[in-house]
Amino acid sequence: MFEQLPTFQKLLRQLQQLPYLASKNIYKVAFYFLNSDRKKVEQFCQVLLDVKDRIGRCHHCFNLTEGESLCSICRDEKRNKKIICVVENWYDLFAIEKAGGYDGVYHVLGGVLSPLEGIGENDLNLYSLFKRISNLDIEELILATNATPEGEATASFIYSKLEHLRDRFKITRLASGVPIGSSLEYMDKVTIYKAISGRQPF
Amino acid sequence: MFEQLPTFQKLLRQLQQLPYLASKNIYKVAFYFLNSDRKKVEQFCQVLLDVKDRIGRCHHCFNLTEGESLCSICRDEKRNKKIICVVENWYDLFAIEKAGGYDGVYHVLGGVLSPLEGIGENDLNLYSLFKRISNLDIEELILATNATPEGEATASFIYSKLEHLRDRFKITRLASGVPIGSSLEYMDKVTIYKAISGRQPF
Numbered sequence: 001m002f003e004q005l006p007t008f009q010k011l012l013r014q015l016q017q018l019p020y021l022a023s024k025n026i027y028k029v030a031f032y033f034l035n036s037d038r039k040k041v042e043q044f045c046q047v048l049l050d051v052k053d054r055i056g057r058c059h060h061c062f063n064l065t066e067g068e069s070l071c072s073i074c075r076d077e078k079r080n081k082k083i084i085c086v087v088e089n090w091y092d093l094f095a096i097e098k099a100g101g102y103d104g105v106y107h108v109l110g111g112v113l114s115p116l117e118g119i120g121e122n123d124l125n126l127y128s129l130f131k132r133i134s135n136l137d138i139e140e141l142i143l144a145t146n147a148t149p150e151g152e153a154t155a156s157f158i159y160s161k162l163e164h165l166r167d168r169f170k171i172t173r174l175a176s177g178v179p180i181g182s183s184l185e186y187m188d189k190v191t192i193y194k195a196i197s198g199r200q201p202f
Numbered sequence: 203m204f205e206q207l208p209t210f211q212k213l214l215r216q217l218q219q220l221p222y223l224a225s226k227n228i229y230k231v232a233f234y235f236l237n238s239d240r241k242k243v244e245q246f247c248q249v250l251l252d253v254k255d256r257i258g259r260c261h262h263c264f265n266l267t268e269g270e271s272l273c274s275i276c277r278d279e280k281r282n283k284k285i286i287c288v289v290e291n292w293y294d295l296f297a298i299e300k301a302g303g304y305d306g307v308y309h310v311l312g313g314v315l316s317p318l319e320g321i322g323e324n325d326l327n328l329y330s331l332f333k334r335i336s337n338l339d340i341e342e343l344i345l346a347t348n349a350t351p352e353g354e355a356t357a358s359f360i361y362s363k364l365e366h367l368r369d370r371f372k373i374t375r376l377a378s379g380v381p382i383g384s385s386l387e388y389m390d391k392v393t394i395y396k397a398i399s400g401r402q403p404f
Contacts, residue, residue, distance in 0.1 A: 003274075004273070005257065005266055005267075005268045007249070007256045008268065011249050011252075011253045014246050014250075019230050020227035021227075022222070025221070027293040029220055030253075032219075032220060034253060041250050041251060041254050042251065045251065048213065048235055048246070048247060049243060049244065050209045051210055051213045052238075052240045052243050053240075055210050064207055064210060065206070066206060066207045066208065071206070091229040091233065094229065
């Protein structure tokens with residue numbers, strides 16, 4: 001029955017491209033826009049375009065920034081510029097910031113190495129990281145890519161490129177183990193193995 | 203850290219209003235728009251506004267229609283205009299159409315009665331239904347609201363208003379029972395009760 005509603009069909013096709021929107025829910029989102037005032041939809045569109053125009057990437061760390069060439073973290077004089085935490089994406093950075101307890105700076109890779117998806121080393125902000133490290137006097141590099149196969153591979157790749165500098169600064173990885181609030185019973189073997197082998201003094 | 207990104211914050215707030223988008227995924231959707239070409243975002247906005255401008259409601263049944271005052275189903279001469287199926291929303295209509303096997307017409311209520319949410323009889327397309335029934339010579343009215351408390355209450359309400367016309371046409375309700383592909387073992391008591399009491403000759 002969509003042949004009779006070409007514009008609506010176009011909207012469904014646009015919504016299909018949004019990540020993390022289940023196909024069953026596309027109709028409800030389309031319905032939401034159909035039932036909203038035109039003014040509200042215009043506002044939504046304006047915000048989308050404003051974001052495209054105003055949000056840029058930090059020249060140092062590729063974090064998001066608005067109206068400045070450096071992001072708020074790189075501009076913050078209280079942050080320790082000698083510790084760099086390498087994350088996959090902006091939302092990983094945000095997750096660490098929300099958790100608190102980290103006062104160093106970041107480097108956002110913009111993804112992970114993934115030969116299957118055709119993402120190679122030149123598609124990530126890797127060489128800017130290496131350049132940044134060679135120019136700065138840093139103390140520690142934290143490889144905080146995710147504990148997925150691609151994340152581990154990307155961390156290994158970065159480590160292999162920087163291994164010869166290990167006497168200049170520490171290279172660390174986030175601790176693996178049992179997440180707070182969960183039971184051993186429900187954990188996979190690899191996590192338990194990591195938790196046992198990485199055990200800490202009480 | 204969002205204080206430094208007011209435009210981005212605005213986008214997140216807009217996305218929070220979308221139904222069926224988990225709050226954890228809002229960042230990923232925002233990220234999708236940030237990483238898209240400006241042209242693609244413009245296209246998305248244009249489609250949204252086109253939908254607002256071009257998609258209307260059918261004057262008979264309140265189904266979606268584009269460029270015509272009656273929807274494709276009401277205009278279709280092959281459909282049996284003497285059977286009206288009352289559904290809550292447009293996507294319920296679409297679900298029945300996809301399933302096939304129904305050749306009558308529809309009436310879209312635009313929601314269900316829900317005193318808790320302040321949705322009363324005047325907020326739904328109820329009086330247009332009653333008017334439609336009184337003007338037409340119909341054979342059957344199918345109350346196809348969902349099997350939720352609100353859906354049942356809405357069906358009961360419509361039935362109570364039309365009960366006196368029962369000698370003019372049949373009023374039916376969708377069959378309740380065990381969904382195809384599922385096991386009795388996992389069904390709730392009420393469904394099994396309905397399936398037993400509504401049993402059909404083999």
